[in-house]
Amino acid sequence: MGRTDCDVIIIGAGLLGCAAARALMRYDLRIIVLEKSSDVSTGISKANSGIIYAGYDDTPGSLKADMVVRASAGLPDLCNELDVHYRRTGSIMIGFGDRADKVIRGKFDQGMANKVPGLRLISGEEVRDREPLIAEGVRIGLYAPGTATLDPWELCIALYENAAANGADFRFGEEVCSVSKVSDGFVTETAGGTYSSKMIINCAGLSTDKIREMALAPRIRIVPNACDYYVFGIPEGRSPSHVIFHEPETKGKGLTLIPTVRGEILAGSTQRKNPETEGIPTSEEGLRKIMDMCGEVVPEMPVSPVIHSFAALRPNPFEVQAGDNGEFRFTDRRLKDFNILEEDGLISLMGIKTPGLTCCMELGEYVARKVTDHLCCREAVNSDFDPERRGIRRFSDIPSGELAAAVSKDPYLGRIICTCRNISESEIREAILRGASTLDGVKRRTGILMGPCQGSKCLQQVICIMSEVLGISPYQIVKDAGSSQILEK
Amino acid sequence: MTELKDTVHLNTDILVAGGGAAGMAAAKAASEQGATVILVEKSPVLGGILNRCTHPGFGLGYYDEEITGQEYAERYREELGSEDLTVLPDTTVIAVNEDRTALLVSEGRITEVSFRVLIAASGSYEVPIESVAPEGTRPAGIMTAGCAQGLINENHLEIGSRIIVLGSGNVGQIMAGQLADAGKEIIAIIEKNDAPGGLSRNVREYIKGRNLPLILNSTITKIHGTNRITGVTVKNLLTGEESILSCDTLITALGLIPDRALLDNICTDGTYPDWVILTGNCDRIYDFADAVTASGEQAGLTASLKCRSNK
Numbered sequence: 001m002g003r004t005d006c007d008v009i010i011i012g013a014g015l016l017g018c019a020a021a022r023a024l025m026r027y028d029l030r031i032i033v034l035e036k037s038s039d040v041s042t043g044i045s046k047a048n049s050g051i052i053y054a055g056y057d058d059t060p061g062s063l064k065a066d067m068v069v070r071a072s073a074g075l076p077d078l079c080n081e082l083d084v085h086y087r088r089t090g091s092i093m094i095g096f097g098d099r100a101d102k103v104i105r106g107k108f109d110q111g112m113a114n115k116v117p118g119l120r121l122i123s124g125e126e127v128r129d130r131e132p133l134i135a136e137g138v139r140i141g142l143y144a145p146g147t148a149t150l151d152p153w154e155l156c157i158a159l160y161e162n163a164a165a166n167g168a169d170f171r172f173g174e175e176v177c178s179v180s181k182v183s184d185g186f187v188t189e190t191a192g193g194t195y196s197s198k199m200i201i202n203c204a205g206l207s208t209d210k211i212r213e214m215a216l217a218p219r220i221r222i223v224p225n226a227c228d229y230y231v232f233g234i235p236e237g238r239s240p241s242h243v244i245f246h247e248p249e250t251k252g253k254g255l256t257l258i259p260t261v262r263g264e265i266l267a268g269s270t271q272r273k274n275p276e277t278e279g280i281p282t283s284e285e286g287l288r289k290i291m292d293m294c295g296e297v298v299p300e301m302p303v304s305p306v307i308h309s310f311a312a313l314r315p316n317p318f319e320v321q322a323g324d325n326g327e328f329r330f331t332d333r334r335l336k337d338f339n340i341l342e343e344d345g346l347i348s349l350m351g352i353k354t355p356g357l358t359c360c361m362e363l364g365e366y367v368a369r370k371v372t373d374h375l376c377c378r379e380a381v382n383s384d385f386d387p388e389r390r391g392i393r394r395f396s397d398i399p400s401g402e403l404a405a406a407v408s409k410d411p412y413l414g415r416i417i418c419t420c421r422n423i424s425e426s427e428i429r430e431a432i433l434r435g436a437s438t439l440d441g442v443k444r445r446t447g448i449l450m451g452p453c454q455g456s457k458c459l460q461q462v463i464c465i466m467s468e469v470l471g472i473s474p475y476q477i478v479k480d481a482g483s484s485q486i487l488e489k
Numbered sequence: 490m491t492e493l494k495d496t497v498h499l500n501t502d503i504l505v506a507g508g509g510a511a512g513m514a515a516a517k518a519a520s521e522q523g524a525t526v527i528l529v530e531k532s533p534v535l536g537g538i539l540n541r542c543t544h545p546g547f548g549l550g551y552y553d554e555e556i557t558g559q560e561y562a563e564r565y566r567e568e569l570g571s572e573d574l575t576v577l578p579d580t581t582v583i584a585v586n587e588d589r590t591a592l593l594v595s596e597g598r599i600t601e602v603s604f605r606v607l608i609a610a611s612g613s614y615e616v617p618i619e620s621v622a623p624e625g626t627r628p629a630g631i632m633t634a635g636c637a638q639g640l641i642n643e644n645h646l647e648i649g650s651r652i653i654v655l656g657s658g659n660v661g662q663i664m665a666g667q668l669a670d671a672g673k674e675i676i677a678i679i680e681k682n683d684a685p686g687g688l689s690r691n692v693r694e695y696i697k698g699r700n701l702p703l704i705l706n707s708t709i710t711k712i713h714g715t716n717r718i719t720g721v722t723v724k725n726l727l728t729g730e731e732s733i734l735s736c737d738t739l740i741t742a743l744g745l746i747p748d749r750a751l752l753d754n755i756c757t758d759g760t761y762p763d764w765v766i767l768t769g770n771c772d773r774i775y776d777f778a779d780a781v782t783a784s785g786e787q788a789g790l791t792a793s794l795k796c797r798s799n800k
């Protein structure tokens with residue numbers, strides 16, 4: 001087995017790995033991204049709230065606060081460049097009692113210090129004017145016009161496609177199992193190959209601690225906890241149009257309601273311990289809590305039909321202390337800020353929780369600055385870099401005046417597979433041509449199987465199309481991973 | 490394929506959206522009354538759900554003999570063949586507008602139809618697993634009964650071998666029976682009520698006739714497995730007792746919901762303009778195809794009367 005050389009190895013193709021790859025492709029560098037799954041955006045980046053935060057949650061002076069306001073303002077342009085759906089909803093944080101009142105006023109002050117544009121404290125009355133579904137008795141609101149939502153996997157896929165189009169070399173199914181420091185850089189091993197690079201960017205999400213500790217002594221441990229989400233298919237007009245953050249009267253997480261770019265309401269997010277990191281199960285207790293909170297906060301909002309429920313893992317970073325006898329002590333000191341460790345050419349993005357999605361490009365550029373400093377190559381720009389990427393043309397996005405011409409050119413565009421959302425066969429084929437090899441990959445690239453019928457009308461056809469285009473037997477089609485066959489003999 | 494860069498415009502008295510049992514009957518009845526009719530069907534062949542039903546139990550009302558769903562569709566298609574109406578297969582109605590126009594899409598072509606009355610015969614979709622909201626994961630190996638039926642009967646594929654069916658209505662029973670006949674192990678049919686749902690003749694034929702294990706007063710509260718499903722937690726709703734049953738496939742047969750996605754643009758608070766007539770499963774869920782045919786015929790008649798009175 002030969003050894004592959006490059007300048008920088010990125011481990012992990014989630015939002016951060018893909019954003020870092022894109023940022024680095026602005027320079028004349030050879031970048032390889034190693035991802036253990038068969039696709040991008042299969043970790044934290046596929047299951048989160050999808051909110052572009054305005055920036056009042058973060059302590060002034062922190063790295064988060066420094067990045068988030070700028071990142072939030074830059075997202076419309078980024079989404080434009082990358083052809084990603086972006087919905088500026090604005091947000092209202094609401095409170096019903098003394099505790100929430102105090103918290104919300106505190107957030108307002110913090111937001112002012114962070115220079116969040118347009119931030120305003122509003123009365124309970126104005127809250128109900130803007131969102132009549134909010135329960136009576138709401139006392140105060142914090143209105144942030146800049147808050148927005150997007151589908152995180154759509155952004156991740158766009159970053160990946162653009163980075164790859166500019167020359168980043170993505171390798172899937174490559175789980176890093178060893179990292180070692182050598183004199184002129186690092187040697188990284190996977191089951192399939194050996195790579196040597198001058199630097200490593202560790203963006204392995206929940207596994208950043210494991211990756212880092214392959215080469216260095218422990219400093220930060222990731223201890224995940226889980227949360228649950230519901231997706232409701234509520235008709236517009238009967239659901240909120242802003243992102244709603246409910247600040248409860250007791251300590252803990254309140255309800256968050258998120259109008260998605262696809263017109264659904266995402267409801268989250270609870271908090272519970274969870275030891276499992278693969279195929280995270282939802283909990284009855286968490287799901288029930290969301291329903292209860294909906295009844296309290298938006299009693300008139302219908303909580304059906306439920307389109308989907310899922311669980312997510314938060315990568316909580318905890319400090320590790322070195323003991324006297326060379327041992328390490330895992331503390332319960334949870335680190336609040338983004339933690340970016342730079343250690344002699346190994347850069348680890350550890351425990352990047354909210355607002356990591358919002359700041360993904362800021363973080364990517366931050367990494368690129370560190371890399372170009374380390375390699376002294378700031379001047380070596382890639383003059384061919386093209387920041388633009390076009391998404392898969394969606395039938396439902398084509399203006400009616402252009403439909404006839406578009407359909408006459410592309411026969412598959414005239415075959416509607418999903419009648420819930422008017423998704424055509426052309427989109428499914430294009431998703432596969434762009435690299436989707438699993439059912440979930442097709443789903444995330446096209447939105448198919450995500451509508452009210454959850455695929456009961458079209459799964460049969462999707463399986464047939466995948467089998468034909470991928471040139472494999474229907475029995476080889478998997479949902480998301482190696483042994484998740486959809487059909488079994 | 491002909492290349493058409495411009496939208497094609499058509500006019501008709503009655504536009505029938507959906508060519509299952511209901512849509513075929515509506516188109517036939519309206520056309521017999523002298524109305525001009527366009528019948529639009531997304532699939533290549535008319536028949537809808539009928540085309541994936543290989544089991545007998547159809548036609549006793551309409552044809553006076555018991556035949557399979559596929560045969561029922563076949564016969565009705567023949568009857569329709571002698572009518573003077575326009576059938577557009579492989580064509581989907583993607584939107585209906587307030588000005589009584591509808592946008593149709595087919596390979597290479599966009600058609601705008603102006604009509605006087607719309608018959609919505611778009612059938613139904615199946616209640617998703619999330620209506621039960623079991624905790625746990627969502628691995629591969631979970632699918633709705635109708636989807637399984639299509640894959641097995643239309644594509645001749647297999648779906649799994651150790652099967653749990655959730656819901657004991659007609660659809661659940663028929664699927665369980667068919668899978669048992671194909672040599673698959675039915676681990677259980679799980680039903681939340683204290684008796685199996687569905688028609689008594691189906692209970693006799695499928696559950697009793699094939700001795701399928703039925704678990705009453707119970708539901709699924711958790712799904713297990715990360716890649717492919719490995720089992721479910723079954724909870725007895727009377728005693729609260731829970732137990733885990735292993736399986737490699739979960740088929741949900743939780744009922745059907747009228748599919749009115751194509752009417753989204755013209756829906757205000759769940760009601761539709763008076764030039765829209767709902768029929769078949771798009772109106773409400775029927776047990777018998779024969780009754781769906783009758784409902785379609787009625788819709789066709791009503792529609793042609795409306796056209797006449799509007800002239």
Ligand SMILES: Cc1cc2nc3c(=O)[nH]c(=O)nc-3n(C[C@H](O)[C@H](O)[C@H](O)COP(=O)(O)OP(=O)(O)OC[C@H]3O[C@@H](n4cnc5c(N)ncnc54)[C@H](O)[C@@H]3O)c2cc1C
Nearest residue numbers: 012014016036043044045048049051176205355356357358
């Ligand atoms: C519940 C929740 C809600 C959130 N909501 C928001 C929000 O609303 N707004 C916001 O701005 N941010 C939000 N965030 C934060 C945001 O989602 C994360 O910051 C971001 O997705 C992190 O991306 P990542 O690339 O670090 O991780 P991941 O997406 O997990 O990527 C890591 C990748 O590394 C791969 N990998 C792991 N180990 C190896 C190995 N050994 N070899 C090769 N590859 C490996 C994994 O397969 C994975 O693809 C939320 C986070 C959570 C948990």
Ligand SMILES: Cc1cc2nc3c(=O)[nH]c(=O)nc-3n(C[C@H](O)[C@H](O)[C@H](O)COP(=O)(O)OP(=O)(O)OC[C@H]3O[C@@H](n4cnc5c(N)ncnc54)[C@H](O)[C@@H]3O)c2cc1C
Nearest residue numbers: 507509510511531537538546581582611612769770777778
């Ligand atoms: C598993 C199962 C077993 C059954 N067993 C029996 C039985 O034993 N005996 C019996 O009598 N009955 C049985 N039935 C009931 C009966 O077959 C159905 O109720 C009946 O066929 C429904 O007819 P329909 O026309 O309303 O709907 P469908 O058959 O669903 O037809 C709707 C049609 O509309 C088309 N369509 C939808 N949207 C669009 C659009 N936007 N544009 C164009 N076309 C569109 C679809 O492609 C479809 O062809 C069974 C049903 C099921 C599901």
